[in-house]
Amino acid sequence: MTVPATPLAEAAELADPWPVLAALRESGPVRRLDPRLRLPVWVVARYEDVLAALSDPRLSNDPHHAVALRSLLRGDFLSRSMIGTDPPEHTRLRRLVSKAFTARRVEALRPRVQQITDALLDRITPRGTAELVGEFALPLPITVIGELLGVPAADRERFRAWTDEVLDQPFDPQEDLARVTAARERMHGYLADLVQAKRARPADDLLTDLVEATDEGERLDAQELLAMTFLLLVAGYVTTVNLIGNGTLALLRSPDQLDRLRADPSLVPQAVEELLRFDGPVNPGLTRYAVEDLEIGGVTIPRGDVVLLAVAAADRDPDRFPDPDSLDVGAAGPGHLAFGHGVHYCLGAPLARLEGQIAFTQLLARLPDLALAVDEDALQWSAGGVLRGLKELPVTFTPTPVT
Ligand code: HEM
Numbered sequence: 563m564t565v566p567a568t569p570l571a572e573a574a575e576l577a578d579p580w581p582v583l584a585a586l587r588e589s590g591p592v593r594r595l596d597p598r599l600r601l602p603v604w605v606v607a608r609y610e611d612v613l614a615a616l617s618d619p620r621l622s623n624d625p626h627h628a629v630a631l632r633s634l635l636r637g638d639f640l641s642r643s644m645i646g647t648d649p650p651e652h653t654r655l656r657r658l659v660s661k662a663f664t665a666r667r668v669e670a671l672r673p674r675v676q677q678i679t680d681a682l683l684d685r686i687t688p689r690g691t692a693e694l695v696g697e698f699a700l701p702l703p704i705t706v707i708g709e710l711l712g713v714p715a716a717d718r719e720r721f722r723a724w725t726d727e728v729l730d731q732p733f734d735p736q737e738d739l740a741r742v743t744a745a746r747e748r749m750h751g752y753l754a755d756l757v758q759a760k761r762a763r764p765a766d767d768l769l770t771d772l773v774e775a776t777d778e779g780e781r782l783d784a785q786e787l788l789a790m791t792f793l794l795l796v797a798g799y800v801t802t803v804n805l806i807g808n809g810t811l812a813l814l815r816s817p818d819q820l821d822r823l824r825a826d827p828s829l830v831p832q833a834v835e836e837l838l839r840f841d842g843p844v845n846p847g848l849t850r851y852a853v854e855d856l857e858i859g860g861v862t863i864p865r866g867d868v869v870l871l872a873v874a875a876a877d878r879d880p881d882r883f884p885d886p887d888s889l890d891v892g893a894a895g896p897g898h899l900a901f902g903h904g905v906h907y908c909l910g911a912p913l914a915r916l917e918g919q920i921a922f923t924q925l926l927a928r929l930p931d932l933a934l935a936v937d938e939d940a941l942q943w944s945a946g947g948v949l950r951g952l953k954e955l956p957v958t959f960t961p962t963p964v965t
Pocket residue numbers: 623644645646656707793794795797798799801802805842843844848849899900901902903905906907908909910911913914
C-alpha cells in the first residue's frame with residue numbers, strides 16, 4: 563500500500579501552517595510518509611488524543627523501539643539522554659538534574675536574566691532597527707543556559723554551529739548517514755573536552771555537579787554524561803529562541819493585543835502561556851514509538867510504528883480552546899501542550915517562562931512603536947520536523963538613548 567506524504571514538513575515552513583494542521587486534526591489519526599525520516603508515521607492531532615497519548619506508557623520515547631530506526635542509532639550517544647529513554651532509566655537521569663530547575667532555583671536566576679536582557683537591549687535601543695532573532699531571541703537563552711552549565715562564552719558560537727548540524731536530521735539514511743555521523747562525532751569530541759576541562763578545573767556550575775555525580779558513583783556513566791550535557795545545552799536554548807521570535811511576531815500581527823499588553827504588563831505571564839499555545843516552538847510535535855499494538859481515536863497503531871503527537875495542532879483544537887485561532891493575551895491559564903505532558907514534561911519550563919516573561923516585558927517597555935521592517939511575506943521560517951521558528955525578524959522602533 564502506498565502511504566501519502568505528510569504535508570506537515572512543508573507546512574511548518576509556511577507563514578500559515580494552521581489549515582494543514584486543522585485538516586489532520588479533523589481526519590483523526592492517519593498514516594503518512596514522513597519525508598525527514600523516510601518512514602510512515604501516524605499523525606495524532608486532536609487535543610484529547612494527544613493529551614492521553616503523552617501519558618500512555620505504550621508509547622515510548624526510546625527510538626530503538628522503531629525497528630526501521632535501529633541502524634541509524636547504532637553508537638549514537640545522543641540517544642542515551644533522558645528525552646530518549648523511558649522509566650526507570652528516565653527517572654534516574656531526570657532526578658540527577660531536576661533540582662537545578664525547580665521554580666525556586668530558577669527564580670534565583672531572575673536578576674542575572676534581567677541583566678543579560680538589558681545588556682542586549684542596550685545595544686539595540688539607540689538604533690531604531692534590529693534583527694530580533696539574531697540580536698535578541700537567540701543570544702538571551704544561549705547566554706543563560708551557557709552560564710548555568712558553565713560553557714565558556716567563547717565556545718558558544720561554535721557550539722551553535724554544531725547543534726545546527728546535529729539537529730539537521732538525515733533525510734536519507736543511505737546518503738546522509740556519513741554527514742550526520744561526522745557532525746555527531748564533532749559534537750562528541752567537543753563535549754568530551756568540555757567535561758575534561760571541568761574535571762581539571764571544577765567550578766560552581768551544573769556541569770561540574772554532573773561530572774562529580776559521574777565520578778563519585780554509578781549514577782551516570784560517561785556516555786550518559788555527554789548526552790545529558792548536550793540535551794541541556796540544546797533544549798535550553800533552541801526552543802526559547804522560537805518562543806521569543808514567534809511570540810513577538812504573533813503580537814505584531816495582533817496590534818490590539820500588543821497594545822493591551824503594553825498598557826497592562828501584569829498580563830505578561832498569561833500572555834507567555836497564550837503565545838506558547840498560539841504559535842509555540844514545538845511544531846508540529848513530538849515523536850513516540852509504539853511498544854505494543856494500541857488504539858488511538860478508533861485506529862489501531864501496530865507495535866514498532868512511529869507516532870507523531872502534533873501538539874501544535876492540539877493547541878488549536880476548538881474542542882479544547884474556544885476561538886483557538888485568535889490570540890487573547892488575557893486568556894486564562896495554561897492547559898496548552900507546548901511543554902508536553904506526563905513524565906517528560908519540559909524540565910526547563912520554569913526557566914523558559916522566566917526568560918519569556920522578562921524578554922516580552924523588556925521588549926515592550928524599551929522598543930516603542932515596534933513594527934515589522936519588512937513585508938510579512940518576506941519572513942522565512944525554518945522547520946526541522948520538531949521545531950518551527952523564524953530565521954530572522956527585522957523590526958523598526960523609535961530609538962531611545964541608553965541612560
Ligand atoms: C522536554 C518544550 C525550554 C529542557 C521538553 C518537552 C517539550 C519541551 C514539549 C517534552 C518532550 C517530550 O515529551 O518528548 C520546551 C519549550 C521551551 C523549552 C516550548 C521554551 C519555550 C527548555 C529549557 C530547558 C529545557 C529552557 C532547559 C534546560 C528540557 C529537557 C527536557 C525537555 C531537559 C526533557 C525532559 C524529559 O525527558 O524528562 N521541552 N522546552 N527546555 N525540555 Fe524543554
